[in-house]
Amino acid sequence: MAPSVPDKDVLVGRVGNLTPEQAEMLKKFKAELAIEGFFKEGTGPEKADMYGGGLTGASHDDATLLRFLRARKFDLAKSKLMFIDCEKWRKEFKVDELYNTFEYPEKKDVDAIYPQFYHKTDQDGRPLYIEQLGKLDLTKLYKVTTPERQLQRLVVEYERFLRDRLPVCSMEHQKLIETSCTIMDLQGVGLSQFWKVKNYVQQASHLSQNYYPETMGKFYIINSPYLFSTVWNWVKPWLDEVTVKKIQILDSSYQKTLLLQIPAESLPKTLKGKCECTGGCSMSDAGPWKDSEVVAKAKSLKAGPTAAAPAIEEATPAAVAATPAEQPAVPAAETAPAPAATAEAPAS
Incomplete structure (x- = not known):
């Protein structure tokens, strides 16, 4: 590789x-x-x-x-x-x-509507975060959870990223790791859907850039739809210049570019990788933070x-x-914070 x-x-x-x-x-x-x-x-x-x-x-x-x-x-x-x-x-x-104290019993139901999850690491040891925006339907989502709980979950996952995942990744790689590698999958997203989630995207972006700054290492937007440039021109003004430079926009031919940064074993098979976690990668929370020996050392x-x-x-x-x-024992993450197309996600 x-x-x-x-x-x-x-x-x-x-x-x-x-x-x-x-x-x-x-x-x-x-x-x-x-x-x-x-x-x-x-x-x-x-x-x-x-x-x-x-x-x-x-x-x-x-x-x-x-x-x-x-x-x-x-x-x-x-x-x-x-x-x-x-x-x-x-x-x-x-x-x-x-x-x-936060608990998230609706995790499985939310995952079926809006998959957001950490899954292993990239080649530099950063936690890999994957979000599939194309499946998001806010009407369905808010039948199984609430906007308030979505925001609470977002904050809790940023905290788990900083408190639990990064120390373990730093320990495993013997270097300071401060950021994530994010994949935003837009498969199935149409322009009309972007406008429907506008407020959610803005809220998540505000939270990440103002309260969790400098946590984005790499950011790949894949399966960008036709006319995505229209949406991108709408989103870019929210972002600072450094953040914009970290984002790569790719169409459906994204595999080669992703594999330059992410091992195939870390990529779910649904994203042209090799991983097939039992029960699905989005629910597995697979990564070094699940290794009890590494966690104990950290x-x-x-x-x-x-x-x-x-x-x-x-x-x-x-x-x-x-x-x-x-710190308490590292909990299995329930969901991952939502970069919401361009927010800082929970970079080395």
């Missing part, structure tokens, strides 16, 4: 690869957030983790803070505003409570690449987990 195509400057602005100016900006970012009560420095001596980051018991790890800085091109004022808005939203939405660390110590009293962690030692 051909090797994956490397991203140019993929590590710039990330843990272990900061310019002196970026390192100074991160320091100032922490200081200003601390003044306003949204960041707490660690009290223990700093030590290097296996990924090159410093683990001090701070309320938020460097990888998380850098996601917000990169999202606003290291503009301190804009990054701080984005981060604080996210923290306030997390508290209002009760994100941590949802992560710990949780044996005092802190992990995307983990942080418990947040200070007035601020909840901005889409980061408690230390692996404090």
Whole structure:
């Protein structure tokens, strides 16, 4: 199999690869957030983790803070505003409570109408996320669930992506993995259907870009229908330039391109791959996060690449987990967050 195509400057602005100016900006970012009560420095001596980051018991790890800085091109004022808005939203939405208590008994019924699922990893170790928008019928969907529960599920799956999947993938590949590889299948989608799901797409895109920034690594739109350019021109204005550059739009001849980045064994047979999970790939949650030995190793660390110590009293962690030692056992994901055609999904 051909090797994956490397991203140019993929590590710039990330843990272990900061310019002196970026390192100074991160320091100032922490200081200003601390003044306003949204960041707490660690009290223990700093030590290097296996990924090159410093683990001090701070309320938020460097990888998380850098996601917000990169999202606003290291503009301190804009990054701080984005981060604080996210923290306030997390508290209002009760994100941590949802992560710990959310149940989704309608999963199987929803999957038949709108398959959204994680399935193994790409060649760089990113969790592979697949969404089949062509099957979505909102009228049928809201007979088996509600818009509120769909949004809650979306948030919970972003949290599981960050708290459970990424640490395990990072452990397995011995490097910091911060992003996903997404496939959006538009098989069977017509232009009229896009307009029907417009509000849902906008809501999911807003949530992902504002509260879970810099989590998209690769994004493939496959089976793009005739006249898809009309829809794409409508969607693009919502997205920043960096996000747009990560998206590849492919027609039905997508297999060769996908296999440059994704092993055939990770692709479901329904997408021209080789995998046939018992009970269907969309319900299997197959991936290294189901390997008990890898999960145990990830949780044996005092802190992990995307983990942080418990947040200070007035601020909840901005889409980061408690230390692996404090995390509950990794649950089988019930569904996956919906990139909704272009949102950040739950990139290394």
